Amino acid sequence: xxxxxxxxxxxxxxxxxxxxxxxxxxxxxxxxxxxxxxxxxxxxxxxxxxxxxxxxxxxxxxxxxxxxxxxxxxxxxxxxxxxxxxxxxxxxxxxxxxxxxxxxxxxxxxxxxxxxxxxxxxxxxxxxxxxxxxxxxxxxxxxxxxxxxxxxxxxxxxxxxxxxxxxxxxxxxxxxxxxxxxxxxxxxxxxxxxxxxxxxxxxxxxxxxxxxxxxxxxxxxxxxxx
Amino acid sequence: xxxxxxxxxxxxxxxxxxxxxxxxxxxxxxxxxxxxxxxxxxxxxxxxxxxxxxxxxxxxxxxxxxxxxxxxxxxxxxxxxxxxxxxxxxxxxxxxxxxxxxxxxxxxxxxxxxxxxxxxxxxxxxxxxxxxxxxxxxxxxxxxxxxxxxxxxxxxxxxxxxxxxxxxxxxxxxxxxxxxxxxxxxxxxxxxxxxxxxxxxxxxxxxxxxxxxxxxxxxxxxxxxxxxxxxxxxxxxxxxxxxxxxxxxxxxxxxxxxxxxxxxxxxxxxxxxxxxxxxxxxxxxxxxxxxxxxxxxxxxxxxxxxxxxxxxxxxxxxxxxxxxxxxxxxxxxx
Ligand SMILES: Nc1ncnc2c1ncn2[C@@H]1O[C@H](COP(=O)(O)OP(=O)(O)O)[C@@H](O)[C@H]1O
Ligand SMILES: [Mg+2]
Numbered sequence: 065x066x067x068x069x070x071x072x073x074x075x076x077x078x079x080x081x082x083x084x085x086x087x088x089x090x091x092x093x094x095x096x097x098x099x100x101x102x103x104x105x106x107x108x109x110x111x112x113x114x115x116x117x118x119x120x121x122x123x124x125x126x127x128x129x130x131x132x133x134x135x136x137x138x139x140x141x142x143x144x145x146x147x148x149x150x151x152x153x154x155x156x157x158x159x160x161x162x163x164x165x166x167x168x169x170x171x172x173x174x175x176x177x178x179x180x181x182x183x184x185x186x187x188x189x190x191x192x193x194x195x196x197x198x199x200x201x202x203x204x205x206x207x208x209x210x211x212x213x214x215x216x217x218x219x220x221x222x223x224x225x226x227x228x229x230x231x232x233x234x235x236x237x238x239x240x241x242x243x244x245x246x247x248x249x250x251x252x253x254x255x256x257x258x259x260x261x262x263x264x265x266x267x268x269x270x271x272x273x274x275x276x277x278x279x280x281x282x283x284x285x286x287x288x289x290x
Numbered sequence: 291x292x293x294x295x296x297x298x299x300x301x302x303x304x305x306x307x308x309x310x311x312x313x314x315x316x317x318x319x320x321x322x323x324x325x326x327x328x329x330x331x332x333x334x335x336x337x338x339x340x341x342x343x344x345x346x347x348x349x350x351x352x353x354x355x356x357x358x359x360x361x362x363x364x365x366x367x368x369x370x371x372x373x374x375x376x377x378x379x380x381x382x383x384x385x386x387x388x389x390x391x392x393x394x395x396x397x398x399x400x401x402x403x404x405x406x407x408x409x410x411x412x413x414x415x416x417x418x419x420x421x422x423x424x425x426x427x428x429x430x431x432x433x434x435x436x437x438x439x440x441x442x443x444x445x446x447x448x449x450x451x452x453x454x455x456x457x458x459x460x461x462x463x464x465x466x467x468x469x470x471x472x473x474x475x476x477x478x479x480x481x482x483x484x485x486x487x488x489x490x491x492x493x494x495x496x497x498x499x500x501x502x503x504x505x506x507x508x509x510x511x512x513x514x515x516x517x518x519x520x521x522x523x524x525x526x527x528x529x530x531x532x533x534x535x536x537x538x539x540x541x542x543x544x545x546x547x548x549x550x551x552x553x554x555x556x557x558x559x560x561x562x563x564x565x566x567x568x569x570x571x572x573x574x575x576x577x578x579x580x581x582x583x584x585x586x587x588x589x590x591x592x593x594x595x596x597x598x599x600x601x602x603x604x605x606x607x608x609x610x611x612x613x614x615x616x617x618x619x620x621x622x623x624x
Contacts, residue, residue, distance in 0.1 A: 188379070191380070193341065193375075193379065194375060194380075196368075197341055197450075198369065198372075198373075198396065199369035199397075200365075201365060204396050208392070212381070212383035213382060215383060289424060
């Protein structure tokens with residue numbers, strides 16, 4: 065135990081694992097936004113008029129909504145295993161940090177879509193009606209009205225996504241994904257070194273707190289400017 | 291721009307929100323549409339302003355039919371109208387001048403022109419130097435001024451106002467109405483003013499249509515409607531203006547109970563005295579007032595006329611001859 069605490073390799077192992085987690089979370093946040101943002105916008109604009117949809121399309125909305133729900137209810141570990149062949153296809157391997165980014169992005173995308181949808185739903189329908197009355201195209205309503213008006217909620221949503229992805233990425237460690245979760249399991253659990261476990265958990269907690277703090281600050285600053 | 295509506299209908303399920311409305315809104319006027327809450331005013335204005343399609347009927351701007359335009363045609367035509375709302379509906383993500391710039395931005399106008407036009411508009415609505423203000427820092431009246439500037443940015447020929455003053459206090463309402471009238475003259479606008487307040491019609495409109503359960507029940511010059519209202523809804527709106535609650539008007543038991551409406555030149559003639567002198571009628575005045583409708587004086591008086599029904603009827607007939615509008619109230623006054 066004391067040995068483990070002063071294990072000289074620990075510092076560099078934790079640093080490496082932290083960096084891997086940061087890379088995984090950063091990339092999968094970006095990719096899940098790229099996948100989830102259009103889906104979220106599509107969900108919102110095709111929802112019923114009462115929900116604020118500007119191009120209501122009940123059939124399309126219901127099908128897409130069902131798919132998003134199914135993907136969201138998939139347990140992450142299972143999704144990961146199912147998507148391993150996809151990782152192998154794209155990255156060339158199914159283990160390691162980069163290979164984890166793909167299932168992480170796909171797992172978070174439906175979550176992002178819902179978060180975007182509900183942020184856009186909060187936009188005052190009167191404001192959208194005004195934009196429509198001035199002759200805005202649908203694209204202009206989406207890009208110049210809905211997204212800017214929803215920005216504070218969107219920032220909160222992205223914050224929540226990043227925090228969720230930190231949690232997911234730790235789980236991904238269990239099946240060879242690298243990062244802090246991997247470190248905690250390999251050293252902390254399999255080699256009975258609680259110090260690694262504690263260290264990994266502390267770093268994860270600090271990361272979550274930091275992201276939450278920054279997200280709240282940006283959101284508050286956006287609201288204060290209004 | 292003249293607006294013509296032909297047999298417009300819009301149903302929500304089994305509810306006839308707008309039911310066979312035909313109207314001509316002449317160019318270069320402030321045209322009021324008044325009705326109680328739920329009468330169908332907002333639905334009607336959404337139909338006229340191409341925000342919603344009617345179930346049947348037609349809308350024309352001058353000779354152009356606009357209720358069946360293609361998506362592109364619709365967007366192009368909407369860029370030629372302006373609209374303001376009760377809740378202002380400004381973009382909270384943009385400051386005052388960015389709000390005003392929006393309609394020009396979406397038409398891809400030149401940046402330098404947008405800047406110049408924005409300054410012009412801020413001055414027009416009396417908000418010089420407030421362009422950088424976030425929307426939440428503005429008062430209700432200032433917000434509506436920004437909304438007016440935004441609505442006029444692309445020099446439209448029609449301005450729609452849906453309850454534009456309903457969220458404002460009386461003094462601010464007056465200043466906003468004065469601004470709209472001033473702009474109407476300056477820009478030769480056709481203004482369609484939706485409201486549930488008779489004060490707005492009195493102070494700002496040239497013509498008015500009264501809407502009730504989706505129907506137009508009365509239409510005409512504001513001065514005519516004020517001096518000789520025909521429908522019950524209109525009378526009710528007018529009585530809300532005289533500031534007299536009927537419950538506090540105690541009618542006497544003898545004779546008849548009348549509401550008299552005087553207009554224009556008859557307000558400074560001693561009509562009551564001369565009628566009283568020649569018929570022997572006695573007038574017991576319960577409530578009275580004079581108001582200015584579109585620059586014309588208009589008097590309203592609630593009075594008992596006695597001493598008996600015979601004399602009262604004679605007096606009423608004589609008043610009518612002199613151009614006074616006389617209405618007999620029901621015996622069982624509330
Ligand atoms: N989108 C809608 N769906 C269903 N009913 C509606 C809708 N809009 C308005 N209505 C109904 O139509 C009637 C007229 O509404 P509205 O035009 O808003 O009246 P006003 O503006 O005069 O208060 C009301 O009974 C209202 O409930
Ligand atoms: Mg309304």
